[in-house]
Structure formats: structure tokens, C-alpha cells
Amino acid sequence: MKGYYARKIHSLLGLIPLSFFILTHAITNFAAYEGGQQGFRDAVTRINDLPLVIFLEIFVIWLPLLFHGVYGLYIAYQAQPNIGHFNTERNWRYVLQRVSGIIAFVFIVWHVYTTRFQILFGNATHDDLGGMMHQMVTQPAYFIFFTIGVIATTFHFANGLWAFLVSWGITIGPRAQRISSYICMGVFVVVTALFMLSLFAFRNEEFANTAQVFTTLKTLIG
Amino acid sequence: MAETTNVPQTTQTTARRVKFVITRQDTPESKPYIEEFDLPYRPGMNVISALMEIQRNPVNSGGGTTAPVCWESNCLEEVCGACSMVINGKPRQACSALVDQLEQPIRVAPMATFPVVRDLVIDRNRMFNALKKVKAWIPIDGTYDLGPGPRMAEKKRQWAYELSKCMTCGVCLEACPNVNDKTDFIGPAALSQVRLFNAHPTGEMNAADRLDTLMEGTDGIEGCGNSQNCVRACPKGIPLTTSIAELNKQTTKRMFTRWFAQ
Numbered sequence: 001m002k003g004y005y006a007r008k009i010h011s012l013l014g015l016i017p018l019s020f021f022i023l024t025h026a027i028t029n030f031a032a033y034e035g036g037q038q039g040f041r042d043a044v045t046r047i048n049d050l051p052l053v054i055f056l057e058i059f060v061i062w063l064p065l066l067f068h069g070v071y072g073l074y075i076a077y078q079a080q081p082n083i084g085h086f087n088t089e090r091n092w093r094y095v096l097q098r099v100s101g102i103i104a105f106v107f108i109v110w111h112v113y114t115t116r117f118q119i120l121f122g123n124a125t126h127d128d129l130g131g132m133m134h135q136m137v138t139q140p141a142y143f144i145f146f147t148i149g150v151i152a153t154t155f156h157f158a159n160g161l162w163a164f165l166v167s168w169g170i171t172i173g174p175r176a177q178r179i180s181s182y183i184c185m186g187v188f189v190v191v192t193a194l195f196m197l198s199l200f201a202f203r204n205e206e207f208a209n210t211a212q213v214f215t216t217l218k219t220l221i222g
Numbered sequence: 223m224a225e226t227t228n229v230p231q232t233t234q235t236t237a238r239r240v241k242f243v244i245t246r247q248d249t250p251e252s253k254p255y256i257e258e259f260d261l262p263y264r265p266g267m268n269v270i271s272a273l274m275e276i277q278r279n280p281v282n283s284g285g286g287t288t289a290p291v292c293w294e295s296n297c298l299e300e301v302c303g304a305c306s307m308v309i310n311g312k313p314r315q316a317c318s319a320l321v322d323q324l325e326q327p328i329r330v331a332p333m334a335t336f337p338v339v340r341d342l343v344i345d346r347n348r349m350f351n352a353l354k355k356v357k358a359w360i361p362i363d364g365t366y367d368l369g370p371g372p373r374m375a376e377k378k379r380q381w382a383y384e385l386s387k388c389m390t391c392g393v394c395l396e397a398c399p400n401v402n403d404k405t406d407f408i409g410p411a412a413l414s415q416v417r418l419f420n421a422h423p424t425g426e427m428n429a430a431d432r433l434d435t436l437m438e439g440t441d442g443i444e445g446c447g448n449s450q451n452c453v454r455a456c457p458k459g460i461p462l463t464t465s466i467a468e469l470n471k472q473t474t475k476r477m478f479t480r481w482f483a484q
Contacts, residue, residue, distance in 0.1 A: 002440045003439060003444065004437040004438070004442050004444045004473070004477075005437075006444075007444035008444065075447070077404065078402070078405045079399055079400065079447065080400075080402040082397070082399050082451070085311040086397060086449070086451045088451070090448065091449045091450070093449075094399060094447055094448060094449035095449075166448055166467050168471075169467055169468065169471025169475075171467065172464060172468050172471060173467075174461075174464065
């Protein structure tokens with residue numbers, strides 16, 4: 001599948017639903033910072049109380065993510081970066097969009113496997129998620145890994161928003177594109193802050209007592 | 223750079239030399255190689271006059287006689303687009319590349335995004351084929367006099383004129399990271415011409431045809447990756463990224479009208 005429509009679907013899926021999912025995810029996680037362990041549990045429960053949640057997950061998260069990710073890797077493969085000769089902000093963003101996309105792909109595959117798929121396999125429940133996160137992010141290596149993954153993903157999201165506005169013909173002139181880039185970078189800062197604050201929140205001891213189940217998973221996650 | 227800007231040139235011209243490092247290639251299939259040339263400096267010289275000097279005296283900096291370097295040029299005033307090459311890493315016209323403004327040694331290479339014919343001569347046929355593909359013209363021929371076409375608003379003429387300055391030089395394709403062996407992307411130049419001819423009151427009558435060609439196959443407008451190098455590199459200052467974004471709007475509209483009209 002190549003050509004105009006494939007690229008348009010790729011671009012549309014980036015906004016609807018993936019951008020909305022990222023925002024939902026950031027807000028849900030932020031409950032860990034705001035409301036601690038109970039707040040996070042409640043937020044997770046709220047999400048799982050949505051009607052037909054498994055279908056939402058399949059059609060609004062997993063399949064769009066799979067198409068966007070795989071087609072995105074193909075787009076990244078096609079690029080021949082030349083920042084050496086054109087050292088401009090836009091050209092850097094062109095490269096960073098592709099690099100961050102690859103990092104985000106690896107990070108998300110790993111992240112979904114170690115959280116949602118463990119629930120699917122019956123190795124954990126939704127209530128264990130906070131404890132599992134605590135176990136991971138209290139280890140410096142994992143914390144750095146999460147930080148890189150989060151920043152790559154949120155940059156890809158925010159810069160992709162900017163590119164969406166261009167490739168659907170919404171921001172046309174240089175001025176419109178400059179202003180939308182300020183707004184998108186603002187979104188990048190805010191969403192990154194939400195995720196980073198929740199990562200720090202997960203390091204809090206209060207998440208530790210739900211982590212017994214994690215010992216059984218340790219072999220899986222490493 | 224221009225080291226002697228403050229020195230009277232009359233005392234310097236005899237002694238000064240200019241060093242060129244040229245990427246050469248003997249046949250379209252053979253491997254490129256580097257050859258260096260040490261040329262006498264002349265005031266006001268540009269890359270073309272340096273190549274002419276090599277033609278007159280084809281001796282490389284090692285003192286060996288070599289085949290003169292091949293290149294293409296016509297107008298020598300940056301309007302024909304024939305002498306485009308990569309000079310110190312930047313694709314541009316050799317005629318307007320003044321030696322006084324270039325860092326030395328001056329590195330000259332062909333725009334290898336295109337098939338290299340020999341030395342600095344490249345084959346820009348893909349650009350002309352692209353113009354044919356998108357129908358970058360105004361169809362006015364008929365079996366009878368069609369009469370005068372609709373008038374164009376002066377405001378529109380002013381920006382459309384800027385787009386008409388395109389000389390198909392290929393610099394934007396060379397600068398684009400998405401024009402390469404792994405993609406079929408048609409490139410910024412032809413896209414901007416679609417915007418030009420779709421803006422023309424008579425050309426507008428075939429606007430949908432042009433948009434359709436940009437949406438079929440694998441070489442269409444979707445190949446743009448927004449690096450925006452094209453607009454930085456264009457020697458004519460054509461707002462190529464604005465053209466592409468405007469066509470993104472036109473093709474998006476076309477996509478929906480085509481779906482719901484059928």
C-alpha cells in the first residue's frame with residue numbers, strides 16, 4: 001500500500017485517534033501525580049469502565065498504532081537526510097520527526113508488551129499497573145529509558161501535529177506555519193511535563209505496596 | 223573567502239591562485255572520482271569562467287594533463303537553469319557562484335540526484351517529464367478561434383508571476399531529502415507549476431486533471447516531507463513550500479469532492 005491515500009491515512013491516524021490517545025494517556029497518568037496511588041487507580045478504572053473498551057482499544061489504539069508505526073518506518077526508510085548541507089530548523093525537524101518516530105515505535109512496542117499485554121496474558125491486573133511502574137522507574141536505567149521514550153513520543157506527536165496542519169492544507173503560508181509551530185512546541189512542553197511529572201510520581205513509595213505481583217513478572221520485564 | 227578584499231587587486235592578481243576540487247565521472251556508469259585544479263585568479267571570476275580556464279589549459283594540480291571538465295551552461299545570468307551543480311555543498315547555478323564569495327578550496331560536484339552524464343553534466347529529463355505529466359500548460363488550441371480568455375486579477379498576477387520564474391534548474395530536487403532512489407517523488411518544481419497553472423483563469427478549467435495526477439501513483443504530492451529545503455535553496459526565491467501547502471489544500475478538497483460526488 002503506497003501513494004496518496006496511504007500517506008493521507010497515515011497522517012489522519014496520527015491525529016485521530018493517536019493524538020487524542022496520547023492526551024488521554026497523559027491526563028490519566030497525571031492522576032498519579034495529582035491523586036497518588038488511589039487517584040491513578042480511579043483514573044485507570046474510569047478508562048476501563050468505558051463501554052466496549054476492548055473494541056475501543058483494538059480499533060482506536062492498536063490497529064491505528066500498527067498502521068501508523070509500520071507505514072511510518074517505511075517513510076523513515078525512504079528519507080535521505082542532508083542536514084550537513086542544509087542546517088536549518090525545519091530540516092532538523094524533518095530528521096528528528098523520523099528519528100523520534102523510530103524511537104517511539106520501539107518504546108511503544110516494549111511499553112505495550114510490558115503493561116497491557118501482561119494484563120492480557122493474565123500475569124497482572126489493572127490495579128497492579130501503578131506498582132509495576134514504580135518497580136521500573138525507581139531503577140535509573142529504566143527511568144532514563146522512559147524519559148527518552150516519552151520525549152521522543154511527545155516530540156513526534158507535537159511536530160506531527162504541525163506537519164498535519166501543513167499536509168492537509170490548513171496552514172499554508174510561512175507565517176501561519178511559524179505560528180502553528182510555536183503552538184505545537186507549546187503542546188510539546190505541556191504534554192512532556194504531564195508525562196514526566198507522572199513518571200516522578202510513580203517513583204513515590206506509596207506505589208510500592210502494590211508491587212508484590214511484580215516479582216512474578218520480573219523475569220519477563222528484566 | 224575573499225581574503226584580499228582590502229588589498230588592491232592590481233598587486234595581487236598575478237600571484238593569487240584558486241583551488242578547485244572537482245568530482246568527475248567519465249561515463250554515466252563509471253565511478254566518480256576527485257580531481258584537483260590550481261588556477262590563476264582573475265578579478266570577478268565565477269565557477270563557469272574557472273571551468274573555461276580548465277578547458278583552455280586542462281592540467282590538474284599535480285601537473286598532469288587531463289581531459290577538460292565537462293559542464294553545461296547557456297545564459298550565464300541565472301535564468302536558464304542549465305549550469306546547476308553542487309558548489310561547496312550547496313546546489314546552485316555555477317554562473318552566479320562568484321569565486322570571491324566562495325570558501326576555498328572550492329568543491330564542485332554534479333547534482334547526483336539526477337543521472338550524471340559526464341563530469342558536471344546531468345540529465346534533467348525527469349523534470350521535463352514531470353511538467354508533461356502534470357500538464358503544466360494552458361490548453362488554448364482548438365479548431366476555431368476560442369476568443370479571449372477570462373481576465374486575471376492583478377493581485378493574483380503578482381504572486382503567480384513569481385511562480386512563473388521557475389527555470390527547471392533542479393536545485394530544489396537536489397536539496398530535497400525525499401527526492402532519491404528510494405522514492406518516486408515528483409519534486410517541488412512541478413508541484414509549484416501545478417499551482418501556477420491552476421491559478422490561471424484559463425488553466426483553471428483543467429485544474430481537476432492536474433490535481434488528479436498528483437494523487438495517483440507513487441510520485442505525487444504525498445512525497446513531500448516538509449524539510450522545506452527547497453524554498454531555502456531556490457535561486458529564484460519561489461515560495462515552493464507555500465505552493466505545496468496550497469496544493470495540499472486543493473488535493474484534500476479534491477479528494478472529498480471526488481468521493482462524495484461519485
